[in-house]
Amino acid sequence: MSLRWGELYSQLISGARERKELISASFELTARCNLQCKMCYVSHSVNDLKTKAKELTTAEWIRLAEEARDAGLLFLTLTGGEVFIREDFKTIYEKFMQMGFVIQIYTNGTLLTKDHVNWLASIPPSKVSITLYGASRKTYQEVTGYAEGFDKTIRAIDDLLAKGITTEIKTTVIQGTRYEFDALLDIALQRKLQLGIVNYVSPNRECSHSDPVGNRLSSQELLQYEIHMSEREQQLTAENIKDITKITDAVTEEVMPAKLDVVRLKDTPALAFPCLAGTSAAWVTWDGRLLPCGLLDIPETNPLEKGFKAAWEELKNKCTLIPVCKECQECKYQSLCEHCPARLFRETGYYDQPAPYLCELAQSRSVYKDRMKA
Template sequence: MSLYMEAPQKLPDFWLWEERRKKQGLVSFTLELTPRCNNACRHCYINLPAGDGQARERELDFDGIKKIVDEAAELGAMWCLITGGEPLLREDFEDIYLYIKRKGIFVSVFTNATLISEKHVQLFKKYPPRALEITVYGVTEKTYGAVTGKPELFAAFMRGVRLLLDAGVPLSLKTVMIRSNVHEFQEIAAFCRAHSSEPFRFDPFIHLRFDRDEKRNQEIREERLSPEAIVALEHSDSARHDALQKNCEKLVFNEDMDNPEGFLFGCGAGISEFYVNHEGFFMLCASLYGSGLLYDLKNGTIKNALDDFVPKIRAMRTTKTEYMANCGRCRIINLCLWCPAHAFLEMGQLDACVDYFCSVAKERYKKMLL
């Protein structure tokens, strides 16, 4: 029995809601509990083997996580996403989950569902997450195995989904589209729509690894869909295509952007949300990883990170001619994969242009005009 398995409070009883009404600022944060995973997906940017002892030793312990959650709550955070790796590998997952819930914070969980047990089902049924998001890599053992490297876990995945559905736990099902499973797109879409009331989402964009493992990065490049394949996939899904068409005017600027100062960050990274990796490093977003881009919360506070560290990162500029003439002024950049974080993972530079990203954006724009 968890130490935190108590009767849930009613929402009006949570002090956090009153605090949130009084202030603006921090809204959400993500906790990466582990980089370890029982799958071995070819496209993954982080996963290490489930039994990796060194990785386990580097993971924040429960006390370290409580400290971060406490401070985030004090600062007004209302939503936390628990992710990994596979977060259910953590033996203290239940305690972490319930500790966050007891703060009055909405909790979402990303999982591959292969480790779902009756105990997890009862936990999620009694203390429902804001969202329980499961990635569907394939709906046949062959395709699931081609993506994850673990065909033997397909049955566990299906069992986990079924246990949750039978218990009435609402699911959000999504997928990532890569070369190993794109042939099964329609079947995956049908499965997701049949088993979840949430809108079906798919992501055809995968970025390179944090550890810069070149062998693994080459596997990721091999799994990437071509720009033409990405656009054809989006065009084949009426909901996705209609959304792109509807928002065309918002996504595409009428003229080139004006950024003479060369600021790199035009997104909201680090403003109302942040990311904490498994070692306790504060990150502006889930992708911005590298030397000088992390803040160690073991030796500092979230408030200091938000007040001092984030502004320094967001103030970064460039005078690089290639960037200023291309990405820095591109009117279709919202159709692109480009951002400083992804550029750094691809090229080791925050201001690097990436040909693949540019090709995707141009192909998407061309199709939107049809």
């Protein structure tokens, strides 16, 4: 009768997908952030009053959450921007925690004070997921423009762990963090945590100050990073230290949590998204648009105008019209490629056009694999 979260999670996710029912969503509470990361895909300055004025109000978020809950939503991710810059975050979070969701919080950790942590410990989310933008103040300065952010983030991680709050750390692989894997892994291992690796950096959805494409690794550089990761894993496995890393997604890891979600259901028409996006998962932007995934800005519907349930049904219909990339489907490197309509759209402007960056990466992985076999 009772199961642990993880065991039940897969059952619920596959059930929701089969029934095309909403189960997972991300609420992007703000697009504003106190950091100015070079690779950010959606970030406005913390003092951007124009953006702030367009953000949904406390009451609007609460109304949308209630309607989303009534539409079936269970797994809710609160993300940004940086959620802790919202003055009403505490109110919103406490309300949401009374609605019957399983909540996780995505944060950069720099604004998490001891008071925040004590408060969270009294009403803990299922997980706090913190992104580390480097393993030193120097890297933080280079990547985020805020050197002290490193100390603050580490302190937040340790405070959360000390209070027994489930905490995850991950990092985004870009030029600035390219050589920091070992140091970041040490930070994780010292705390008996896995290190999540966000290996794909998407072109901007909306952000004026960043340059994700200019700061991401080339496919060859990324392959070298992955090789190094794999070598370290092998080395540590030999020392009986296992499962040290996992490849994750910058936007919403929970949408594609297990292999079973990647396998297309045999009796359903070919849906373009390999994950739950547009079938059982959705994204609400800071200004109230309902999207299948945070990387995309179309198709969108308007839950504030139509009501969440009607907007969700409309979005699902729109998503069935998104074409599958036939070339990708028939590609011999497909098993080594993480293509999806959202990534293809951001890379090429089309849902169904192969993206040279992803193609090169998959091809490089294949060449390396063959070389290893030989």
